[in-house]
Structure formats: C-alpha cells, structure tokens
Amino acid sequence: MFSTHQGFTLIELMVVIALIAMLTGFGLPSYQHYIQRAQISEGFTLAASLQLAV
Secondary structure (H helix, E strand, O other), X not given: OOOOOXXXXXXXXXXXXXXXXXXXXXXXXXXXXXXXXXXXHHHHHHHHXXXXXX
C-alpha cells in the first residue's frame, strides 16, 4: 500500500516551472511600472527640496 518511491515526476516539475514562468511574466511588467513611478516620484521630491534650498 505504501510506495517506497519518493520525489517528483518530471511532468510535475515541468508544470511547476511553467506556472512560475507564467506568474513571473504577468508580474514583471507591473513591477517595472512600479519602479518607474517610484523614480518619477523621487525626482519630484528631489526637485522640491532643491527648490527650497535655493
């Protein structure tokens, strides 16, 4: 009744890798957009502090 074999099959590993690749593909563009917005916000903050210093 109990199997002595342990581990994952190649198909199971390929499915998990495919799912990770799909999730990464969906998440990467939104992460890049988030980074871009953060850099723009940082630029405005630096410009405002420079304006106060002058």
